[in-house]
Amino acid sequence: MTSSFYPPVRTLMGPGPSDVSPRVLSALARPTIGHLDPLFVDLMDQIKGLLQYAFQTANELTLPVSAPGSAGMEACFVNLVSPGDTVIVCQNGVFGGRMKENVERCGATAIMVEDAWGEPVSIDKVAAAFDQHPEASLLAFVHAETSTGVRSDAAALCALAADRGALSIVDCVTSLGGIEVLVDAWGADAVYSGTQKCLSCIPGISPVTFSPRAVERIRNRKHKVQSWFLDMQLIMGYWGGSTKRAYHHTAPVNDLYALHESLLMLQEEGLESAHRRHRHNHEALVAGLEAMGLAMVVAPEYRLPQLNLVRIPEGVDDALVRNALLREYDLEIGAGLGALAGKTWRIGLMGFASNERNVLYCLGALEAILAREGAPINAGRAIPAARAVFNR
């Protein structure tokens, strides 16, 4: 018999969704108003301003797409790619592969630049791809790879694209709010993110921003955008400018209450403080994991503080440990993906979930389960090591 669903209170330390602040959940449940209500239109303006702050951009075309991050990705591609175009796509994890799918479904050619999973995108390889394909009109890459926990050099990659006369599409799903995202300083042309990572909002919305150059390319398209729902020329009429709002689709009103509250929390904390907090909790987690005897996979200079790729000790059953964490501790961590599946865990410290309690709780739970399973760990050292970082 079907009845009301009461979820348990999990601690969400996977690749997202991350823990949502009670302030955000409370905003989410406020009474629904109309999507053309003058008060809602004011709220939309505020959200736009808060997103401009989060993205560090003055881009006029900055708004939340009414669907998850993968729709935000698709919004960037379908608006900027036309049939016959050549697009250089960097792949160093799962999401580069999804970008390739997007390019090809737009009738364009994807030139793949591949790097190992766990490594950042190689600037030299991208430069060589532009040498071989001077016709390329776009460069697409992932700033923070959710599948591996690696940061690539967005500033250098955007500069390279601009230097070759190409626009850039940057996936900032996992970076926004957790590490520096400097859309204007980078000169990025189209950037998308998600709400369920370091913004610690509910999943389902994708903030995007387009540079004036990107808007110009959209306005000069010869082919209609293949998606009506994601056509920015239509969406601009609802979200854009100071003129009368034209109905396009019904905005997800309550989700936008939640996004507004989460962006407000980010502004109150300040971007620099939020980044510092992510770094600090990351350092404590790593100190604890290493004290326990576990090894990090990604080199320190490319590591994302919000997503920590840890090597599973030899002989330990991946799924057994994750299931025990979930069942016995209501604690979710992420599995590895692709070639890293079964060999690594992904421990998220994203947004509201990036806090001292979660670091210590996770270390304690993981140590207890690994010890029970007979893994070769140094018992009793993890929490003191993390505490030492917090007390620094």
Place this chain on the structure above:
Amino acid sequence: MTSSFYPPVRTLMGPGPSDVSPRVLSALARPTIGHLDPLFVDLMDQIKGLLQYAFQTANELTLPVSAPGSAGMEACFVNLVSPGDTVIVCQNGVFGGRMKENVERCGATAIMVEDAWGEPVSIDKVAAAFDQHPEASLLAFVHAETSTGVRSDAAALCALAADRGALSIVDCVTSLGGIEVLVDAWGADAVYSGTQKCLSCIPGISPVTFSPRAVERIRNRKHKVQSWFLDMQLIMGYWGGSTKRAYHHTAPVNDLYALHESLLMLQEEGLESAHRRHRHNHEALVAGLEAMGLAMVVAPEYRLPQLNLVRIPEGVDDALVRNALLREYDLEIGAGLGALAGKTWRIGLMGFASNERNVLYCLGALEAILAREGAPINAGRAIPAARAVFNR
């Protein structure tokens, strides 16, 4: 200075979003869990079963698209239309025009069958279009036109499509939960709806269902679906069947809590009771409006009980009245669209908002404002006339 947003408590009697039940808002704000959590996967199965009940279908491919109704529409078109196809599209309001856009953006040809706004789709005209275009592989039409409040004969139209060897796409955004939607009995092949109308859930999700014939056409496609995000062959891997769930995109976890609760409420009430309630409140509203001296636009046999198109009395300023209702009564009703703009209002009685109190409140508020504006109305008769229907 930006601060937390506290919306007023509106009464939502426009074309949607409609009033959301406190039960649904409360479910919405429950703690977020992971989108691959075993408990969430159970919830997905329950939602699928509840949607099958709401749609009256045994279709295996029945699920909520993670985006608003216009994305649900697009999901039906991009999966069933291939470049070069011929699609017969019926237009008797705004949404037929949007269907045409979808068809053309798929590289197909739309054969338009036009009827006046305020009239249902003509079966004879559709039959003639099939005579002229025997190659047509799809028929698309709107069951309940949100822009006019008109119901078309879905059973006859789906049967006609099947008879001509075509599949049918049916827009049930405004009908689902308010009037009979009989997907299997009609033999409809792809049906989409929205959460923010008669399901009285928050806006942002689009329930869809595909018949086995539609699934077969999707599986036999020669061209990849142009949208990665809406590709049902990929989405089936996450929502479909009994096998292991494959990650496609991050589901909007909290929105699905809300949808689950609203579908549960529909099941508890029962479809027949819900339809009877919509009809009863509609009759009371119409009795009140007519007693006041206002005229309904749509002929009784095609009227939607959940969306009432009323003629604005001569000399009355449309926007002034709607703004006064919103400012003084926190009451939202809808404007007319297209040729009906400025000449009609759309009064919604959808889902949770279809109740006695809303009928009486709206009649009282409308009468007070029209009297103040000097409109030629019969004062004091509306509420007693509505009450007489309720007391029947």
